[in-house]
Amino acid sequence: MSNILISYTSMTGHNEKIAKHLESYLKQKNQDVTLEQLVDGDAYSLPDYDAVIVVTYTYHDGDLPDEAQDFFEDLKDVDLEGTEFAVAGSSSKTHIHFGRAVDYFTMQLNSSNGDQAADSVKINQEPDEDDLKRVDQLADYVLKSLN
Ligand SMILES: Cc1cc2nc3c(=O)[nH]c(=O)nc-3n(C[C@H](O)[C@H](O)[C@H](O)COP(=O)(O)O)c2cc1C
Numbered sequence: 001m002s003n004i005l006i007s008y009t010s011m012t013g014h015n016e017k018i019a020k021h022l023e024s025y026l027k028q029k030n031q032d033v034t035l036e037q038l039v040d041g042d043a044y045s046l047p048d049y050d051a052v053i054v055v056t057y058t059y060h061d062g063d064l065p066d067e068a069q070d071f072f073e074d075l076k077d078v079d080l081e082g083t084e085f086a087v088a089g090s091s092s093k094t095h096i097h098f099g100r101a102v103d104y105f106t107m108q109l110n111s112s113n114g115d116q117a118a119d120s121v122k123i124n125q126e127p128d129e130d131d132l133k134r135v136d137q138l139a140d141y142v143l144k145s146l147n
Contacts, residue, residue: 008055014090043074051084062097080114117145
């Protein structure tokens with residue numbers, strides 16, 4: 001059994017739905033899962049986990065949500081060597097910089113020496129069945145990386 005953190009932020013519920021879907025999927029696979037909001041999280045605790053999955057929307061003009069800024073800044077000082085990670089997020093294709101917060105987190109987690117277990121997944125608005133399948137696939141890659 002691996003110890004997996006899902007750290008998410010959500011304003012109107014799309015990313016909460018993705019994060020909770022991931023939580024139940026990974027629990028079904030007998031993993032030890034912690035679900036936490038980014039705003040309550042501590043980036044310095046990430047190395048305590050075997051794997052970390054960040055789920056975020058994009059705000060402003062292709063930027064991180066305000067409540068994710070502190071966590072993101074702290075992440076720059078964290079060494080994630082030996083920690084697997086993946087990133088997913090719902091945002092909106094009506095904006096020029098679709099899902100750019102997903103890209104920012106992906107780049108920073110790599111820069112912090114994390115091991116990227118899966119390609120990042122961007123979802124347009126409310127996740128549908130196909131989107132959730134892509135999320136399951138991301139989780140499968142994370143599990144595979146831990147074996
Ligand atoms: C003021 C505002 C700015 C936004 N800016 C962007 C953006 O730059 N890029 C993007 O892809 N989505 C943008 N979005 C869309 C949200 O990321 C999208 O609605 C997302 O699904 C919200 O997730 P949530 O339901 O988990 O809060 C913006 C939404 C709002 C309300």
